[in-house]
Amino acid sequence: MITIDMRRMLRWGMTAGGVMTFTAAVGMLEAFEDRLLIYPVLSLGYLLLLWFVPVAGYQSSNVAVLEGMEAPPRGLHNVIAGAVTGLVGGVVLALFAIVINAFDLRDVFVPFSLKLVGLLTYGLGVPEGLPYAVLAPAALGLVGGLMHLLPASVRRRVILAVEWVVVVALLEQVFSQILRQIRLEVVADRVFTLKALEWWAALAVAALVAAVAERTRGGFGRMRERLFAGDPRQRTRNSAWMAVLVLVFLIIIPQLLGSLLSEVLANVGLFLLMGLGLNIVVGLAGMLDLGYVAFFAVGAYTVGVLTSPLSPRFTLEWSWWAALPVAILTSALAGLLVGTPVIRMRGDYLAIVTLGFGEIVRILFLSDWLSTTFGGAQGVQNIPGIPLGFTEVSGVGPEGVLYFALFFVLLAAWISWSLQESRIGRAWTALREDETVAAAMGINIVRAKLNAFIVGAILAGFAGALFAAKLGSVFPSSFELLVSIIILVVVIVGGMGNIPGVAVGAVVLIGVLGGPNLPGLLAEFAEFKLLIYGALLVFMMLRKPEGLVPSVRRSRELHADELTQDAWLDKSGTLAEAPGGGRGAG
Amino acid sequence: MVMLDIHNLHKSFGGVEALAGVNLHIAQGEIVSVIGPNGAGKTSFFNVVTGFYPPDSGEILFEGESIVGLESSRITEAGIARTFQNVRLFLNMTVLENVMVAQHCRTRAGAFHAILRTPFLRREEAEIRARAEEILSFFGTRLVGYRFDQPALSLSYANRRRLEIARAMASEPKLLLLDEPVAGMNPRETAELTGLIRKLRDERGFTVVIIEHDMRVVRDVSDRVIVLDHGVKIAEGSYDEVSSDEAVIEAYLGRPAEVG
Ligand SMILES: Nc1ncnc2c1ncn2[C@@H]1O[C@H](COP(=O)(O)OP(=O)(O)OP(=O)(O)O)[C@@H](O)[C@H]1O
Ligand SMILES: [Mg+2]
Numbered sequence A: 001m002i003t004i005d006m007r008r009m010l011r012w013g014m015t016a017g018g019v020m021t022f023t024a025a026v027g028m029l030e031a032f033e034d035r036l037l038i039y040p041v042l043s044l045g046y047l048l049l050l051w052f053v054p055v056a057g058y059q060s061s062n063v064a065v066l067e068g069m070e071a072p073p074r075g076l077h078n079v080i081a082g083a084v085t086g087l088v089g090g091v092v093l094a095l096f097a098i099v100i101n102a103f104d105l106r107d108v109f110v111p112f113s114l115k116l117v118g119l120l121t122y123g124l125g126v127p128e129g130l131p132y133a134v135l136a137p138a139a140l141g142l143v144g145g146l147m148h149l150l151p152a153s154v155r156r157r158v159i160l161a162v163e164w165v166v167v168v169a170l171l172e173q174v175f176s177q178i179l180r181q182i183r184l185e186v187v188a189d190r191v192f193t194l195k196a197l198e199w200w201a202a203l204a205v206a207a208l209v210a211a212v213a214e215r216t217r218g219g220f221g222r223m224r225e226r227l228f229a230g231d232p233r234q235r236t237r238n239s240a241w242m243a244v245l246v247l248v249f250l251i252i253i254p255q256l257l258g259s260l261l262s263e264v265l266a267n268v269g270l271f272l273l274m275g276l277g278l279n280i281v282v283g284l285a286g287m288l289d290l291g292y293v294a295f296f297a298v299g300a301y302t303v304g305v306l307t308s309p310l311s312p313r314f315t316l317e318w319s320w321w322a323a324l325p326v327a328i329l330t331s332a333l334a335g336l337l338v339g340t341p342v343i344r345m346r347g348d349y350l351a352i353v354t355l356g357f358g359e360i361v362r363i364l365f366l367s368d369w370l371s372t373t374f375g376g377a378q379g380v381q382n383i384p385g386i387p388l389g390f391t392e393v394s395g396v397g398p399e400g401v402l403y404f405a406l407f408f409v410l411l412a413a414w415i416s417w418s419l420q421e422s423r424i425g426r427a428w429t430a431l432r433e434d435e436t437v438a439a440a441m442g443i444n445i446v447r448a449k450l451n452a453f454i455v456g457a458i459l460a461g462f463a464g465a466l467f468a469a470k471l472g473s474v475f476p477s478s479f480e481l482l483v484s485i486i487i488l489v490v491v492i493v494g495g496m497g498n499i500p501g502v503a504v505g506a507v508v509l510i511g512v513l514g515g516p517n518l519p520g521l522l523a524e525f526a527e528f529k530l531l532i533y534g535a536l537l538v539f540m541m542l543r544k545p546e547g548l549v550p551s552v553r554r555s556r557e558l559h560a561d562e563l564t565q566d567a568w569l570d571k572s573g574t575l576a577e578a579p580g581g582g583r584g585a586g
Numbered sequence B: 001m002v003m004l005d006i007h008n009l010h011k012s013f014g015g016v017e018a019l020a021g022v023n024l025h026i027a028q029g030e031i032v033s034v035i036g037p038n039g040a041g042k043t044s045f046f047n048v049v050t051g052f053y054p055p056d057s058g059e060i061l062f063e064g065e066s067i068v069g070l071e072s073s074r075i076t077e078a079g080i081a082r083t084f085q086n087v088r089l090f091l092n093m094t095v096l097e098n099v100m101v102a103q104h105c106r107t108r109a110g111a112f113h114a115i116l117r118t119p120f121l122r123r124e125e126a127e128i129r130a131r132a133e134e135i136l137s138f139f140g141t142r143l144v145g146y147r148f149d150q151p152a153l154s155l156s157y158a159n160r161r162r163l164e165i166a167r168a169m170a171s172e173p174k175l176l177l178l179d180e181p182v183a184g185m186n187p188r189e190t191a192e193l194t195g196l197i198r199k200l201r202d203e204r205g206f207t208v209v210i211i212e213h214d215m216r217v218v219r220d221v222s223d224r225v226i227v228l229d230h231g232v233k234i235a236e237g238s239y240d241e242v243s244s245d246e247a248v249i250e251a252y253l254g255r256p257a258e259v260g
Helices: A006-025 A028-032 A044-050 A052-059 A076-102 A114-120 A130-149 A152-170 A172-181 A185-191 A199-216 A219-228 A232-284 A293-307 A320-342 A347-366 A398-420 A423-433 A435-440 A445-471 A481-494 A499-513 A523-543 A552-558 A560-577 B042-049 B072-078 B095-101 B111-116 B119-139 B145-149 B157-170 B187-202 B215-221 B239-243 B246-253
Strands: A036-039 A196-198 B002-013 B016-027 B031-035 B057-062 B080-082 B175-179 B207-211 B224-229 B232-237
Touching (some): A006 A028, A006 A052, A036 A152, A036 A199, A044 A052, A052 A076, A052 A130, A130 A152, A152 A172, A152 A199, A196 A199, A232 A398, A293 A320, A293 A347, A293 A445, A320 A347, A347 A481, A398 A423, A398 B111, A423 A445, A423 B119, A435 B072, A499 A523, B016 B042, B031 B042, B080 B157, B095 B119, B095 B145, B095 B157, B111 B119, B157 B175, B187 B207, B187 B215, B207 B215, B215 B239, B224 B239, B232 B239, B232 B246
Parallel strands (some): B031 B207
Antiparallel strands (some): B002 B016, B002 B057
């Protein structure tokens, strides 16, 4: 029987209205209306405003079908549900437009301007434009509902095509840069107008993606299955090959990207380095460290003080290479110092105390008391780059920094992996599972935890040393709490406890969105970066808490119930089949 | 030779005296059962011996040396390993990893060897693995083969108990403390494990102390039985002696006044 679930439609409609209103209210619509994505029809502002409506339209009549159950028939009711959902959303948005038109709230909410009213009513103003404000979402909701009528494979392809068009348009910079670098300026100039994809080019991209999807028919999925199913040894070997391929790709890529994008990737490298370190502390040993940035700061300041000719106290002017071991030593020492008192604490207490330590370190660097050594708010300036015989690697040539970061990232990945695959790593895992039992199994808890803290600190110290040489100066303001949090988000979103996961997290968050004070590929979003980070984090926690690329163990942990259930089903299945199984012998 | 020697051990939790002056000893090569009604203090005895809680007073000598106040990891290193009444495996680690990790205090390779993947580390890792597989094969075919790489949480209850014993064995103890190892097993599994407990001593040379409620197991495995009640030892001797002891019967059935 087909019923139209009014409450569900209303709920999704209100959600869509909420998302639209929120996007408009925080100023995203206004901020991005100039940034065209598809010339001349779609701007980023409207995309952000409206993207959720078709999703809600689809979801409002989407019924989860359990395996082996029959899917309810799809038909007109899906379309109606979609349209109604959109309509509800539209009404919410129109009400919002009326409110900001009627009351001047600009003093409190800066984005609530008449310009916003204009944008919400498609330039017609209240009341003339209101029908459009309602009908546009309704139409999009209807489109979402219509998707139910497509066969699943076609639907997937349509969604894929739309996603790709958006990605290409958003990352216009990357694509046109690559086209230019391989001497296809002509194409780049024709396809992109005003940083936006030409409408016909958008259609072409969509068609191309759909065609490729048609040709490969899930071939990638099957390939991945073949590569990563198999027995664990086989899997490790295949992963190693994949790593080599990725490496080759990474070596070529700076040549294709040019300096701006290399800069972005170099930042990714820095954060990845720290992410790998924090992954050991949080992901493997299970200690929530919110003051991780302190070790990054110690590494950076050590290099700054030792190498800069303008260093306030010393004028040692060491080479970066000489300062690096000292930086590693000092950050390890910092790890030991911070670690020793907090090691007995668990969970939340540890988090709070480390957070405090992180702030203490930053404030010490900022303080007048130590300003004769660390320069207070001015920091340490004029830090030279990394001498490499024939050349010097510094922020001026981000390609060099990128290669350097890459090298250290690989080193860090190797260190993490090899520790993970040793008795030390096993001890960390046991520690995370059950500290008391781990101790009873002969693991020295204090030493294991300190190990994790120190290795984590050293990796952050590395990153700091590199950061100092890249930026040429260090200030206390580069080491705020936010950095610790963002590294943590990188680890969580990517997949805690898993090296490739952390890499993906760093690329997605730092590369695409940008780190604290660092631009990403989507530099436009700078102002809204933290908002998006937060939204992403909430989404991940709700939908995919094990991260984008989960570690096997972690997803086991988070889905333990299902696994036990499977095992139970499995067993009862085999018991029933096996002749004479069960308790015949008793 | 006396392996574990305990004098006047006291431990109370708030108002409850879990151990109220326990004196006992365990000789090398013995299998000793500790029995007693619920709440008698049996598990508390294990907890205090393995360093989970410090005793309020009293002396614990293991091979002549006091282990009072040592970290539980040090006590394991000294040669005492245990299992838990409420099985506490590392559920998200695989069967093999559970046994490998318990060899921690018997192996040496540090970060330096791990990062450089030295021959020493490779050899040691191979040994750890081989030893783990060997220990698991002690339980017949139940925990071997494809089971090696399964997470512990996919094991049945009985297999979890077995794995816990394997994990305790892996730390190469001299003294094994098993807390109700057959609880929740069916009669056939119980009989099998009873045989294995004897083999733990006869073939592997462990001295075994076992807390058990199942009297058939107690009868079949024990050289000596120690009865605790309200935190004190009320009887000690062979199974037959103990099972006909007035005080023991009273402890289990309740005092006449309470019954009447
Ligand atoms: N951590 C603790 N905190 C408070 N009280 C405890 C604690 N551990 C044990 N007790 C108390 O000490 C007494 C002895 O408990 P114990 O667990 O040693 O009994 P047991 O002999 O093992 O009983 P059972 O046969 O039920 O396992 C009980 O009254 C118990 O409530
Ligand atoms: Mg008990």
